[in-house]
Amino acid sequence: MSVLSVLRITLAKDLRMEWRSKDAINSMLFFALLVVVIFSFSFDLTADESRQIAGGLIWVALLFAAVVALNQTWARELRNQVLDAYRVSPAPAESLFLAKTIGNFLFVAILELLMTPLFIVFYNLRSIGPVYQLILASVLGNWALVVNGTFFGAMSIRTRSREVLLPLILFPISIPALLAMVGATTSTLTGEGSAHLSLVFLAVYDVVFTLLGLFLFETVLQAE
Amino acid sequence: MKSKFAIFALLTFVLLSWGLYQALVGAPTEATMGQVQRIFYYHVPNAWVMELCFPLNFLASIIYLVNRKAAIDAFAVATAEVGVVFCTVVLLTGPIWARPVWGIWWTWDARLTSTLVLWLIYVGYLMLRKLSTGGPNPVLAASFAIFGCIDAVFVFMAIRWFRTQHPKPVFAGGADSGIDPRMMHAFLINLLAFTCYGALLVWIRYSLERTRQKVDEAHAMKSLLHQEARSSR
Amino acid sequence: MIPSSENQVPAVALEQVSKLYGRFAALRMLSGEFAAGRLYLILGENGAGKSTLLRVIAGLIHPSHGKLAILDSGDLKTVRPQLGYMAHASMLYDELSGRENLAYFAALYGIRVQATGDRAMRTVGLDPELDRRVGQYSQGMRQRLSLARAILNDPRILLLDEPFSNVDIGSARDMTRLLGSMRDSGKTIFLVTHQPALLEGVADESVYMSAGRIVERVQHRASSATLQAAEAQP
Numbered sequence: 001m002s003v004l005s006v007l008r009i010t011l012a013k014d015l016r017m018e019w020r021s022k023d024a025i026n027s028m029l030f031f032a033l034l035v036v037v038i039f040s041f042s043f044d045l046t047a048d049e050s051r052q053i054a055g056g057l058i059w060v061a062l063l064f065a066a067v068v069a070l071n072q073t074w075a076r077e078l079r080n081q082v083l084d085a086y087r088v089s090p091a092p093a094e095s096l097f098l099a100k101t102i103g104n105f106l107f108v109a110i111l112e113l114l115m116t117p118l119f120i121v122f123y124n125l126r127s128i129g130p131v132y133q134l135i136l137a138s139v140l141g142n143w144a145l146v147v148n149g150t151f152f153g154a155m156s157i158r159t160r161s162r163e164v165l166l167p168l169i170l171f172p173i174s175i176p177a178l179l180a181m182v183g184a185t186t187s188t189l190t191g192e193g194s195a196h197l198s199l200v201f202l203a204v205y206d207v208v209f210t211l212l213g214l215f216l217f218e219t220v221l222q223a224e
Numbered sequence: 225m226k227s228k229f230a231i232f233a234l235l236t237f238v239l240l241s242w243g244l245y246q247a248l249v250g251a252p253t254e255a256t257m258g259q260v261q262r263i264f265y266y267h268v269p270n271a272w273v274m275e276l277c278f279p280l281n282f283l284a285s286i287i288y289l290v291n292r293k294a295a296i297d298a299f300a301v302a303t304a305e306v307g308v309v310f311c312t313v314v315l316l317t318g319p320i321w322a323r324p325v326w327g328i329w330w331t332w333d334a335r336l337t338s339t340l341v342l343w344l345i346y347v348g349y350l351m352l353r354k355l356s357t358g359g360p361n362p363v364l365a366a367s368f369a370i371f372g373c374i375d376a377v378f379v380f381m382a383i384r385w386f387r388t389q390h391p392k393p394v395f396a397g398g399a400d401s402g403i404d405p406r407m408m409h410a411f412l413i414n415l416l417a418f419t420c421y422g423a424l425l426v427w428i429r430y431s432l433e434r435t436r437q438k439v440d441e442a443h444a445m446k447s448l449l450h451q452e453a454r455s456s457r
Numbered sequence: 458m459i460p461s462s463e464n465q466v467p468a469v470a471l472e473q474v475s476k477l478y479g480r481f482a483a484l485r486m487l488s489g490e491f492a493a494g495r496l497y498l499i500l501g502e503n504g505a506g507k508s509t510l511l512r513v514i515a516g517l518i519h520p521s522h523g524k525l526a527i528l529d530s531g532d533l534k535t536v537r538p539q540l541g542y543m544a545h546a547s548m549l550y551d552e553l554s555g556r557e558n559l560a561y562f563a564a565l566y567g568i569r570v571q572a573t574g575d576r577a578m579r580t581v582g583l584d585p586e587l588d589r590r591v592g593q594y595s596q597g598m599r600q601r602l603s604l605a606r607a608i609l610n611d612p613r614i615l616l617l618d619e620p621f622s623n624v625d626i627g628s629a630r631d632m633t634r635l636l637g638s639m640r641d642s643g644k645t646i647f648l649v650t651h652q653p654a655l656l657e658g659v660a661d662e663s664v665y666m667s668a669g670r671i672v673e674r675v676q677h678r679a680s681s682a683t684l685q686a687a688e689a690q691p
Contacts, residue, residue, distance in 0.1 A: 172347075
């Protein structure tokens, strides 16, 4: 039984469940909306200023919102102890990790698509640099958040404190990726400096942590 | 074991006292920074001990995942906790020096920022350990430590590359331009003293954790062997 | 029915197996062999370690000390396809229908045929066409579906943790009959229950546990190996 076939069927199952309940997407969207609105109330900005800080705000909002979705996807596996059914089966652990990561990636991508117009309206944004850099940054940044988030979600859900722990361990680890995402976004929005270094950095970060997650996931899944 | 520990503790105490004397009296007062420069004799050795502790924690975590020996896990806890303590001291002594010299408590320069992020990562590690007691604690902690240490490499690169727009504080005088040999002397003694001090603390914390593990094991063995202890109640 | 050579290998062999949680010993030095093709009842009061024993055999918990061999293999990973495990919780997704649930879990065993899940559902007396999410199932139906999930991969060893809790007496009798016929077809079944009366006449052996130990094993029927031996000598 191949890693890919179990991956595909697990991802399809997750998407179907999310399509029916829409728990993760709804709570994530509303949460992100709240963050954006509260931020724009808290700062009174001119167009130039908002271009300077919007990159930071977008990613912080996404990071907070992603935590909501990440916790939901694992909480679903814990209900009725379904995760044990996966653990007793011969299905490879890597498939579960990748399926969850891709699922979360899609959720956060939808969030990005819906948030971008919101940001443009609320913060009067217009990109001065090339737009393709923004797209690249959102894809690579998204993956950087969810790959670690999915791994740590599987860890924190198994502990006594459940959901509380995830942000405590995910945020510090995500700081370098966050710096690169914000760097790429800001330099594209303001047209100052090059985003290339940040994008390469993010790509390397993504590859390293995806491999590390794949390598250690079975250990964490079968830990007791 | 006990006598070795006593000798080592005594040696550390002597070194620390001597280091204190050298730092406060032996070394001359720095020309431009004044008395406050003397905090360097503590600040830098503390940073050094911290930089020793975290890689040791990384190594211990990898070894633990391979052989699952409780003693290795105890060592990982010890190095992480001592590392966080020394890191805290670094973060506290830095601003004390920076305020009179730079005129500000804090600046987001590369070294300060990366130390702070490192501190956050390892406090996260300790939180994970604390919040997952009774569960799959050591395995999760070891996995996280590996993530944390690899992440630290990215932290250093990211901060160097992406946060350069911030003002770099100017070193008054420049400590690297011809240090007084007495200063160097005081610094080296303190470096040695604090390394011993760090090792001593790791040793103490390690034996404490080992004792705790052994007490738990003994209790478990007792409950394994005497079934009446529980079933009769 | 099945070659007797297969019966020679014990389904589960325990050697001084202990499980410690901190200072608490959940299992204390369990030893013993469990021959294949038999139905074992595991009995005892709450906290005696019954569920822990099943989870150790299922490979969900690693013993702190001692050795465990399943189907003569010490590597529990390789025997996973041969195990079926039904826990106290349903281990099903409430948001999916019964058929969708089984299709997913079958895929985890590399089974991609719809018919397998449908057959398992019919075996336990559920209608595969039923278009209802598991969250809306009655407790009895959920237990049946949970059993269907455990037998999807046609396991040689079946581990059942209180399959009759909250199940009406009729459903329980159906399930008992089914388990009896599965045992007759050569499967080894370990069943934790508080209602041993339900399995009277079906169970081969009762294993009594107390405070993490196996305190007594009572044979209700001789093992097939000893029966065959007895038949061979007129």
